[in-house]
């Protein structure tokens with residue numbers, strides 16, 4: 001790296017975070033013993049540096065696993081000399097930046113070898129699609145639980161071993177033990193447009209006794225010939241394959257014309273209250289820092305929709321009483337950390353800068369004043385990243401992975417993965433395994449590259465990790481191999 005880059009403190013800090021965090025073992029492309037004939041393999045430190053440069057600067061457009069290079073019809077040639085030129089000088093007219101001020105010639109040469117060796121091993125891998133996935137600390141296979149869905153948004157496990165699945169289009173399914181899908185009647189009417197539709201499902205902590213569940217969704221109304229929408233939560237009792245006693249216990253205000261950033265993941269806290277995330281509805285400048293609207297926040301309510309007396313803004317005039325944190329963008333993952341008892345979430349950043357945050361009562365997470373979003377070639381840094389009174393994320397992804405779904409590993413089935421946190425990636429189509437120590441994230445392993453857009457990630461009560469991918473919608477169970 002040339003010296004001037006190092007003087008940009010926040011960037012180098014970012015990179016330090018990343019270089020320590022990104023290990024791509026299952027998805028390892030280069031360095032797995034495939035060198036084009038006559039070329040020396042990258043050694044350990046060269047490989048680590050090339051991989052981290054590639055991950056930070058190139059993967060956003062060319063794929064974490066060099067997807068756009070494997071089987072490519074090269075436009076400018078793939079000899080070492082041609083690649084070197086492409087990277088150094090770029091093709092400004094097509095969106096490929098020049099990296100001559102970002103990297104030294106040595107670093108560019110390493111990237112060239114990383115790409116050539118990665119392409120060679122990627123082609124090998126395609127030729128021999130094995131069934132056992134070899135991850136860093138564990139091998140596993142995939143059990144295909146159900147196929148034929150479109151966008152399975154969320155999964156919930158019933159005490160009897162069955163599963164409920166929300167489809168964004170508006171259908172709530174029961175998946176029986178013999179893996180048949182049955183439609184459940186009485187789900188809310190949703191506006192299934194854009195990112196909206198039937199969203200999350202959460203069982204009441206006493207579901208066993210009361211069969212009560214909660215559904216989040218995009219509600220809508222007509223006003224002056226326009227259809228407006230918002231995020232809402234329905235509480236209902238499951239009776240066979242019918243929902244009964246449906247009641248809307250939350251309706252975000254105001255409604256909006258947009259069709260995106262609805263949130264809305266839900267999770268019960270140890271305090272017995274329902275926490276949920278509410279996206280900014282696209283009102284970047286007006287919503288997240290404004291306590292008189294629901295959008296761009298996390299909220300906490302009682303199971304009947306009423307407000308806990310000790311919510312942080314109950315005493316503030318004009319503030320929405322359900323607000324628990326603000327300055328959030330569009331969190332698509334929310335999970336109770338079983339070790340600390342705290343609620344964790346992740347949210348989408350603008351361009352780069354997806355975040356993992358610990359949900360702290362009354363905290364401001366800064367959106368849209370403060371963001372870690374940076375330009376892809378690392379030369380420009382947008383906005384500010386820190387501000388007094390703004391809570392820092394504990395992890396960021398640059399470029400952004402479009403995270404969705406979140407689950408802490410519990411139980412003993414996955415020996416090598418104890419204490420890990422799992423997050424799906426929609427844009428890069430992998431399952432992220434984050435290693436966690438207390439309140440810090442110490443590393444990342446990217447599993448199942450190209451499995452599909454991972455929309456939800458859950459642990460079942462009997463200790464298995466499930467993921468839901470979309471378009472085509474498939475639910476998989478990860479089966480550890482001894």
Ligand code: HEC
Nearest residue numbers: 057058061074075076077083086087094095096099111376
């Ligand atoms: C913002 C998106 C973006 C980023 C980031 C990016 N590239 Fe590119 N890259 C492109 C585009 C677009 C092209 C042109 C493809 C075309 O002409 O069809 C390209 C072309 C290339 C080519 C030439 C491919 C050919 O067919 O001859 C190489 C090599 C390359 N990029 C390497 C890299 C490397 C290495 C990095 C990271 C240091 C990188 N790119 C970062 C978008 C990007």
